[in-house]
Amino acid sequence: xxxxxxxxxxxxxxxxxxxxxxxxxxxxxxxxxxxxxxxxxxxxxxxxxxxxxxxxxxxxxxxxxxxxxxxxxxxxxxxxxxxxxxxxxxxxxxxxxxxxxxxxxxxxxxxxx
Amino acid sequence: xxxxxxxxxxxxxxxxxxxxxxxxxxxxxxxxxxxxxxxxxxxxxxxxxxxxxxxxxxxxxxxxxxxxxxxxxxxxxxxxxxxxxxxxxxxxxxxxxxxxxxxxxxxxxxxxxx
Numbered sequence: 001x002x003x004x005x006x007x008x009x010x011x012x013x014x015x016x017x018x019x020x021x022x023x024x025x026x027x028x029x030x031x032x033x034x035x036x037x038x039x040x041x042x043x044x045x046x047x048x049x050x051x052x053x054x055x056x057x058x059x060x061x062x063x064x065x066x067x068x069x070x071x072x073x074x075x076x077x078x079x080x081x082x083x084x085x086x087x088x089x090x091x092x093x094x095x096x097x098x099x100x101x102x103x104x105x106x107x108x109x110x111x112x113x
Numbered sequence: 114x115x116x117x118x119x120x121x122x123x124x125x126x127x128x129x130x131x132x133x134x135x136x137x138x139x140x141x142x143x144x145x146x147x148x149x150x151x152x153x154x155x156x157x158x159x160x161x162x163x164x165x166x167x168x169x170x171x172x173x174x175x176x177x178x179x180x181x182x183x184x185x186x187x188x189x190x191x192x193x194x195x196x197x198x199x200x201x202x203x204x205x206x207x208x209x210x211x212x213x214x215x216x217x218x219x220x221x222x223x224x225x226x227x
Contacts, residue, residue, distance in 0.1 A: 004155075033215065033216075035216075035218075040201070040221070040223065041221065042119075042219050042220045042221050043156075043205075043216070043218040044115070045216065045217070048214070048215060088156070090216075100210065102155075102158070103148075103156040104155055105153070105154065106155075
């Protein structure tokens with residue numbers, strides 16, 4: 001089973017509303033990152049939160065991390081049509097010898113104008 | 114523009130063809146990665162290179178052959194592929210493969226195997 005799993009798989013909201021996406025993971029992490037992908041394009045890094053941090057902000061983005069529940073959430077406030085994309089969480093997993101990030105399946109966000 | 118350039122953006126090949134995907138990064142990073150993205154599946158890590166040395170091969174079939182001639186260039190050589198290998202192949206780089214920080218991705222190469 002995969003390390004990071006996003007929930008919901010798809011989300012459709014109206015412009016101006018807030019969008020919340022969740023990510024759960026299974027093992028201890030060094031950090032957790034969120035990425036965005038426009039259809040058929042590469043991934044773009046949004047924000048990184050370290051395992052000793054609980055909340056981080058970047059513009060309209062707010063990320064929380066609960067290591068006791070092994071979960072993270074990404075909140076996009078005052079969404080815009082341009083926010084339509086897929087959003088992925090990625091975990092940097094300690095102690096496994098892995099030397100790259102492990103990605104979830106993503107949440108497809110549709111923001112209706 | 115992320116500083117990571119992939120070519121070609123689109124590739125159609127038959128199962129008996131041999132082709133290569135190219136990735137170039139202009140960021141001075143020491144680590145480069147190949148990921149495979151198939152429909153409705155998580156990104157799958159294929160290979161990791163650190164300072165031109167392959168440090169991880171994630172059980173990838175031998176019909177995929179990576180090459181890293183220097184820290185700025187990464188290739189994925191393809192031969193006798195199967196239709197199920199059709200996917201978006203993403204190259205990424207980072208400052209280091211240890212304690213991975215942010216990954217910088219290219220736009221991907223969309224591969225279709227007929």
